[in-house]
Amino acid sequence: DVKVTQSSRYLVKRTGEKVFLECVQDMDHENMFWYRQDPGLGLRLIYFSYDVKMKEKGDIPEGYSVSREKKERFSLILESASTNQTSMYLCASSLSNLLPGDFGSGTRLTVV
Amino acid sequence: QKEVEQNSGPLSVPEGAIASLNCTYSDRGSQSFFWYRQYSGKSPELIMSIYSNGDKEDGRFTAQLNKASQYVSLLIRDSQPSDSATYLCAVGTGNQFYFGTGTSLTVIP
Numbered sequence: 001d002v003k004v005t006q007s008s009r010y011l012v013k014r015t016g017e018k019v020f021l022e023c024v025q026d027m028d029h030e031n032m033f034w035y036r037q038d039p040g041l042g043l044r045l046i047y048f049s050y051d052v053k054m055k056e057k058g059d060i061p062e063g064y065s066v067s068r069e070k071k072e073r074f075s076l077i078l079e080s081a082s083t084n085q086t087s088m089y090l091c092a093s094s095l096s097n098l099l100p101g102d103f104g105s106g107t108r109l110t111v112v
Numbered sequence: 113q114k115e116v117e118q119n120s121g122p123l124s125v126p127e128g129a130i131a132s133l134n135c136t137y138s139d140r141g142s143q144s145f146f147w148y149r150q151y152s153g154k155s156p157e158l159i160m161s162i163y164s165n166g167d168k169e170d171g172r173f174t175a176q177l178n179k180a181s182q183y184v185s186l187l188i189r190d191s192q193p194s195d196s197a198t199y200l201c202a203v204g205t206g207n208q209f210y211f212g213t214g215t216s217l218t219v220i221p
Binding site: 033035040041042043044045048050056058059090099100102103104105106 | 144148154155156157158161204207208209211212213214
């Protein structure tokens with residue numbers, strides 16, 4: 001089974017902090033995704049990557065950046081955390097760009 | 113704006129009944145369609161994928177796709193209390209995927 005591991009289950013950060021969310025997958029998948037999930041808004045794509053050092057913006061990239069230096073690791077960076085970035089963040093990876101992917105367990109981020 | 117619409121529910125069915133979950137999408141160019149199940153406090157889990165018109169069956173689950181009507185559904189036969197969860201519809205367009213907000217299903221013993 002694919003294992004997608006997110007480094008933190010819960011995080012509390014202060015407004016203005018730089019925040020790093022880490023995601024690692026162990027199945028040599030090319031494709032990795034970062035989503036956020038909010039009540040009433042569903043899952044929304046922030047960024048995705050189809051290869052090392054490659055990134056594409058999703059629907060809501062503002063305030064975020066990503067890094068993919070190694071195939072197995074995809075990091076989401078909040079340059080200056082704001083309260084409206086309080087959310088559940090979900091990382092996913094997939095073998096094919098025809099699949100949304102298998103999800104990690106999520107990181108619930110609270111920005112105070 | 114790509115849109116994927118689901119009835120948020122909650123949908124309640126008695127144990128053993130058929131649960132029917134529906135999803136419509138706005139982009140006629142969409143090519144791939146998925147159903148995820150998400151238990152409370154957990155991450156989504158892929159349960160069905162469908163790429164062409166018609167029905168696709170996997171155990172108690174059947175996905176139905178009608179591209180002309182831009183409609184995809186999930187039928188769960190012989191519903192069990194363990195099926196109680198939120199079901200997310202996802203639609204693939206180009207190299208992106210768009211999710212609905214999910215339908216909450218409760219199966220009553």
